[in-house]
Amino acid sequence: MFAAAYGLLWGTLLLQGILWRTPRRWLHHLATGLAAVAWGLWTAGLASRALAAGHWPMSTRYEFGLGFVWALLGLHILATKNTSPSPPTPLPLPLGEGEGSRQRRRGEGAVSEDTSPSPPTPLPIGESEVPEDTLNLLHPRSGIGGLGVTLALATWVLTRPAGEQVIAPLLPALRSPWFPLHTFAAALAYGACGAAAGLGLTALLEREEGRGLLLRRMDRLLRWSFLWLTLSMLLGGIWAREAWGRWWGWDPKETWSLVVWLAYLLPLHLGPLPSWRGRRYILLALLSFAGILFLFLGVPWAVRWARLETLHGF
Numbered sequence: 001m002f003a004a005a006y007g008l009l010w011g012t013l014l015l016q017g018i019l020w021r022t023p024r025r026w027l028h029h030l031a032t033g034l035a036a037v038a039w040g041l042w043t044a045g046l047a048s049r050a051l052a053a054g055h056w057p058m059s060t061r062y063e064f065g066l067g068f069v070w071a072l073l074g075l076h077i078l079a080t081k082n083t084s085p086s087p088p089t090p091l092p093l094p095l096g097e098g099e100g101s102r103q104r105r106r107g108e109g110a111v112s113e114d115t116s117p118s119p120p121t122p123l124p125i126g127e128s129e130v131p132e133d134t135l136n137l138l139h140p141r142s143g144i145g146g147l148g149v150t151l152a153l154a155t156w157v158l159t160r161p162a163g164e165q166v167i168a169p170l171l172p173a174l175r176s177p178w179f180p181l182h183t184f185a186a187a188l189a190y191g192a193c194g195a196a197a198g199l200g201l202t203a204l205l206e207r208e209e210g211r212g213l214l215l216r217r218m219d220r221l222l223r224w225s226f227l228w229l230t231l232s233m234l235l236g237g238i239w240a241r242e243a244w245g246r247w248w249g250w251d252p253k254e255t256w257s258l259v260v261w262l263a264y265l266l267p268l269h270l271g272p273l274p275s276w277r278g279r280r281y282i283l284l285a286l287l288s289f290a291g292i293l294f295l296f297l298g299v300p301w302a303v304r305w306a307r308l309e310t311l312h313g314f
Helices: 001-019 026-054 061-080 098-107 133-137 144-158 178-205 212-244 252-261 265-270 279-306
Strands: none
Touching: 001 026, 001 144, 061 144, 061 178, 061 212, 061 279, 133 265, 144 178, 178 212, 178 279, 212 252, 212 265, 212 279, 252 265, 252 279, 265 279
């Protein structure tokens, strides 16, 4: 099932490449449909592996990678789905259209009326002076970045050596009911971070006036990813207390998890500042996702290379 889903993802990427040149709604719907079928097959593969193993299917790095792809693809589909046009974003008032001018037109008879233009209200993250319905016209091709991230991760997972893909008995420390909750929250957090990075990559390729919708959705995903990261760390502490008798031990995995958690605080705090909107905000989100990838792929390698002690298998 994973191989079939992987093939469908490549077909979806081909459609996204066509969409980039010739945006069409029906092509977008077809690409979304293929991605949804691929996600359904990936879900069925995870379920069948859980039934065959007789336990939660995220107990090894390979299995967690499958869960990572599952969450990333599902959240990517939700983040890039086609929506009905929203009401147009209010544009800044033209010169001379201040509050005093509006009072004069209403005939309120003010003695002294201020005819100076009102200062424009700062726009939220990703907002531009382009109406929302115009931004929606660019939306059908917004899935290429997230799909590229998903395919890259799926390629790594499915090319693992056969020895890593074997279903193994569950270790005693992993038999806690808190372990599935911890890994599920972590998979959702990683998936949201990856989907946000995909939108950021697409926004970098877009024209500046077409980034508004992408950046707003990326910002929403970053907020959800931080929530799930926090929940994952809390659940991991409870599981560690039950499995090893302590809440926190400055294990390499735990330490880098804290680093990533702090890294994702930066876009949340710096994003609202005018000087950090646009390209800087995107690069900050991509740098934070690089921390997620190192947490998942780099930390186990660094532990082996430096011969560090760790209680985490992945």
